[in-house]
Amino acid sequence: MAEKLNTGDMFPSMTLNLVDGGTLDLPGGDAKYRVVLFYRGHW
Amino acid sequence: MAGFEFWKNQHAAAGIKVVAASVDPIEKAREVAAGVSFPIGYGVTRAMADQLGSWWEDRRQIVQPSEFILGADGKIMHSSYSSGPLARTDPMEVIRMVNFYEAQQQKTLARARGGREWESVTSRDPGAPAHRASARLSPPTREPSSRLASLAPLARARGGREWESNPPGTSDAPHRV
Numbered sequence: 001m002a003e004k005l006n007t008g009d010m011f012p013s014m015t016l017n018l019v020d021g022g023t024l025d026l027p028g029g030d031a032k033y034r035v036v037l038f039y040r041g042h043w
Numbered sequence: 044m045a046g047f048e049f050w051k052n053q054h055a056a057a058g059i060k061v062v063a064a065s066v067d068p069i070e071k072a073r074e075v076a077a078g079v080s081f082p083i084g085y086g087v088t089r090a091m092a093d094q095l096g097s098w099w100e101d102r103r104q105i106v107q108p109s110e111f112i113l114g115a116d117g118k119i120m121h122s123s124y125s126s127g128p129l130a131r132t133d134p135m136e137v138i139r140m141v142n143f144y145e146a147q148q149q150k151t152l153a154r155a156r157g158g159r160e161w162e163s164v165t166s167r168d169p170g171a172p173a174h175r176a177s178a179r180l181s182p183p184t185r186e187p188s189s190r191l192a193s194l195a196p197l198a199r200a201r202g203g204r205e206w207e208s209n210p211p212g213t214s215d216a217p218h219r220v
Contacts, residue, residue, distance in 0.1 A: 004096035005122045011113050012094040016064050016084035019076045024062055027117030032058030033141055034113040038087060040105050041065030
């Protein structure tokens, strides 16, 4: 497990595949504020 | 997730965009997406979880809850990690945090403009109806002038000497009774 991200750190660059067929590049700059939630999902 | 959907209008008004993602395959993620209006991602990998520093459960191969609030610059304003299903970020707390952040920014901007908050304080005091009413109903106190004394150095720094000769409250007749 990598180090946890702290306040002030740059969010790591990654691309999310979205269910609508598109993708979302994070951190991206299209929002004044962005909430990113990683959840456990179905299991 | 339902909470973020519930507060979506307030989030939008505050300039907050939400995205959620998990290790789920697309067909399972679609079930989640059906209940919310914000984008849902699928197929989060162990490598991505490691980038985030998330807890990872080997047995079920799932990323444990990891939640972030980012600013427009992509920097993290807040991070939250759980090792299990408890303790999710409260959507209302996100709004409170953003509002607090915005208020702090306004203060910083006001200071950068040269202490304009001082002008709003001084101009508010003499005309405040509550202040005048209480001055007429109760004995005069030294509170206005003592407060003025404590603020006088700031007034001098601004070159506002007119303030010293005619401070609010003391020019009001009831104060001289």
